[in-house]
Amino acid sequence: MTNAWTDIKNTDLVIVMGGNAAEAHPCGFKWVTEAKATRGAKLIVVDPRYTRTASVSDYYAPIRPGSDIAFLMGVIRWCIENDKVQWEYVRNFTNAALLVKDGFGWSDGLFSGYDEEKRDYDKADWDYQIGDDGYAKLDMTLQDPRCVWNLLKAHVDVYTPEFVENVCGTPKDRYLQICEMIGECSAPDRVMTSMYALGWTQHSKGAQNIRGMAMLQLILGNIGMRGGGMNALRGHSNIQGLTDLGLMSNLIPGYLNIPTEREPDWQTYMSTREFKPLRPGQTSYWQNYSKFMVSFMKAMWGDAATAENDWAYHYLPKLDVPTYDVLRMFELMKQGQVNLYFCQGFNPLMAFPNRAKLTEALSKLKLLVVMDPLETETAHFWENHGQYNDVDSASIQTEVLELPTTCFAEDEGALVNSGRWLQWHWPGGSPPGEAKNDTWIMANLFQKLRKLYQDEGGVFPEPILNLSWNYADPLDPKPEELAKEMNGRALRDIEDPANPGTTLVAAGKQVKNFTQLQDDGSTMCGCWIFSGCWNEDGNNMARRDNSDPGDAGMFLNWSYSWPVNRRILYNRASADMQGKPWDPDRKLIEWTGEKWEGYDVPDIGVTSKPGEVMPFIMNQEGTSRLFTRGMMRDGPFPTHMEPFESPIANVLNPKMRGNPVSRVFVDDAEQFATSEEFPFVATSYRLTEHFHYWTKHNKVNASLQPEFFVEISQELAAEKGITGGSRVRVWGKRGQVWAKAVVTKRIKPMQCDGKTVHVVGIPLHWGFMGAAKKGWGPNSLTPFVGDANVETPEFKAFLVNIEPAAEEPVA
Amino acid sequence: MSDTAPQPTTAAANPPVQPLESNLLPSDVVRISATPDVPQPTRQLTKVAKLIDVSKCIGCKACQSACVEWNDTHPEIGENIGSYENPHDLTPDMFTLMRFSEWENPATNELEWLIRKDGCMHCEDPGCLKACPAPGAIVQYSNGIVDFIHDNCIGCGYCVTGCPFDIPRISKVDHKSYKCTLCSDRVAVGQGPACAKACPTKAITFGTKDDMTALANERVEDLKSRGYENAGIYDPEGVGGTHVFYVLHHADKPSIYSNLAENPRISPIVEGWKGVTKTAGMAAMGVAAAGAVLMGLFTRNKVEPEEEEAAERLVQDREGI
């Protein structure tokens, strides 16, 4: 989230699209009801299904799964056409005025530079025109045909209301009503917030869905505003923290990069990360990259990381492929190239696409280690559970070890919520049986491994032998020790640059926050963005002061928010070019004439003058990006792409299938279905009663939603002769499931490109382990393909067929 | 442990965290089932209420699970019968239930998914208490809570007959009647009901009846401003008002909310049964018994000796023929 959960109470309009906040995030959704009850805020829901969020909405519109980009580009087109633009914001705080190279263009659904063989773009021309002074050229009048604004206008021109209705299946009147409601938020004193989740990410173009809304929010001037922002609702209580700490295989903590093979040495690695400002006088915060990276290397290898050995850069692995994401790992596993798989705290057999492939892959492992508080399906993938897991156990030679771990309620530490708050928590109970903390298990494993390396040597033992491991009990690092390590400390006295001769941080003391980190090896820090969480003031994550000056919803003394306790990112953009809040009632920070102050921690140098330094200091140009240069693989603007399995062809280019640059493995490509065979669009989702595949183990949750079902419209039910509560078979190209049918008015057939499109809703939550009735997950049916940029699997739009089934045979 | 719990204020207020003595005493009872002439308490507790704002409810069932957890019940793991309602009805192990109905508003043509939390309404004039034959099995406190005292319950099911909202459920295990207690054990120590605490959207709030009514009126105003012309409060007069009451978007049509009673009142049949039938019946039986005794004491119908002889003659005549 750019903003905080608590800030949603400040909004005028909530749009829930690409998510189902009430259902999947009921606790956070309280802030929506708060905004509605206290400010008269309105709620719009755009979703293929009339969800529980829709049940409390002011306006609902249906949309065909996987067509969100067309909708969003259409809204942008409508806003431009109807002058619903926050012009001062757009001109100054976005890159609307910057000029783009002449080689960039778009036609037939594709951007310039497409190479069909490589399934990739040559992105050289997707960039600004750079002047002789080394800065990006711009035209503040927005007249130049090559300025981003004019390119955007041209780009969205095709997305007329008729186009949107035809592609999305959203009735035109409903779509236009939503445009009107959104358009009102272009006024400086009206703000919309976007709440989204996996309804946008789990597509082969998920990142572009989010880009689309982010661009709309910029055009409305809602980024950095109280009650505005792009708010990703994270799916687990600590998935934000996991992402921050390097969930992605190509990242290390704090969104620093794992080097690639093309970066064999430190100098090469750093050369592409200087991020020189593209405008005069602009702050480009990533210029501090080396401070964060060196401090990280010192945290990892301590004294073994020195200036002389480039901070032990050679210890870091170098990626030979862009990422070793889960899809690639299971593909490699299936090819027999993986021997040992450590599965810590997740349940891939249910969580990744194409379960048949997953079972095949797991069956080729020599050893599978599962660390989990629950007996997961993954740990029991080899066990025959009749139709629910119909495997030949005797033919599976994989050895499986289950290491029981504690659950969140039994251990201490911080969880990072969607709003980036690191909230410390304490154990609420003792772990059962032999369950151990994950850290205990990892520490014990590590010590044994290190002993083996010590005793027996190895190919490259140094990174293991020299790993920094300064814990009171090396076999059981404590949460406090780990948190302090992430915060970072001075390794020797650091001089205060403002007062030469005085010490800023004494050796051994915790740094205040990442602004004190150094690139000369004098500081260490495990995760720079978390720095400040446990400094010499103590454990800031454990703070529980809910005072809220100005009723601003910032709660600065409650827990700790990264970065530097800031609650709203880009909050400098909440004030105009003179530093005055766009809306005095929504003041976050303002320029006093000397410095920035207000209710939130300013997201800009406190003395950086308005008009000199633009608000988006993490970008070289200081502005936000309507045009995202070459940073995304599938285009600088979002363009409509169909899902890989779609009921209709891409109207922009019927030859295009899915995302033209998504990575597709050969075997998986052959398993993509066509709408001739599988006429119905399926989409997967969560239900409030359950959390993923965990709570089916809990009898209370299991009683509230006991059995796997699928949802279909009354029209499809009538067509197929299916009655509510009866059993149905749903099958796709990759598998089949049996479920109870919920026949509902909340799903309606849509008309898209001359076809009637029926949606089959397939909730997750059931498997063959636990207290609830046995069932399946949607992943038995879903395609093995991910987003072109981040490889999030396409769970939200795929094709199936459905028919009535006989009642379950009595076992 | 010496302070007594405060009277409830509003659910938004933070409840006390220190241990407190119960402030809901046996002497606060104003009505007791099958017990005429209950001595009236010396103090009047503030009337409490739980407000269920259906327009804020997202149907998450947190209230249901909180209820199960707090009351330590064990609902069975059933099956799906084509709906989100699970269990499919209130049970002795599920005192509250989210009921879902899909309603197409004929005025707007918009689909509305109406989700109502069902459970005991804690009537000011409780039909269950009126019907109950077991002294002390159902009590009403002066704060309005209607509570079942299970030690005194005989499991006859008369409360089911008496309730205008179809709430009590009799356990097949211990044959006692169960329903929402409005968490009388929590309220007694200054806490709100478990469901209100668990509700993420403040669709369920708890406090004094006056505060809740004021809040409900605010909510009705908000709903009217959003085009729900018939938004209103459901606090039915037929049962003297209730201590669990609703804000409805369509207060003119309660039945669209999964058959919420249109004009609930204690059934005239139950009134007749517990009223005139009982009085007149007792009188009739008493009079009959007394009359029989009196008549038996003062008169008799006795066989005379000549009748014995007549019989003998008859028999002998016949024998002789």
Added chain:
Amino acid sequence: MHKPLYSDPADHIESTDPVRVSRYRGITRLNHWVTALSLIVLALSGLAFFSPHLYFLTGLFGSGQIARWLHPIIGVVLFFSFLLLFLQMWRLNLPKPEDTTWVSRIGDVATGHEERLPEMGKYNAGQKFIFWAMSVLIVVLIVSGIMMWQQYFAGLVSIPVRRVATLVHALAAVAIILVFILHVFAAFWVRGTLRAMTRGDVTGGWAWRHHRKWLREVAGRSSKGPAE
């Protein structure tokens, strides 16, 4: 041979001096007392639920829970027990022309002027009334009782129907208790009656006074030997 009109084939003259007429076989008497006992248990437990003033009666059964459990079970016992009685007695309880006269002279009945009444068969109109009232009320009670039998038939009928059943059950119960009082009263008031259900026979005088037609038929049959 023809069917007896006013007596049971088993009724017979036991002795002639003094005259003793057998009125009920042992099995019938047992049947009657099982029924009677059931009715008393039902009345006591039922009254406990009928009025809070009588709730103490549950103490007779141990507790309210036990009384609640027992009452309907005994109700079933009563129903079948009475059914057996009914099968034995219904024919002789069918109305006869003389019943009208008997009823029209109810004042004479109450004052014991039986000489002014017509001769009656085994049962007079009053007894027939008790028999038929019991029969009807027991059916009403068992049907309405099952509708409100929480333990086994909770969902059998809708709650509105159950309310009606409850009211009907209460009314029928009051009525059957009134009938029961009448029955017991009559048994005591009319001296010499009780022994019919204890020893099984009545005196000739009793039979002459109250059921002369019955006596005539039994006596007449005795002379010709047992009925075939």
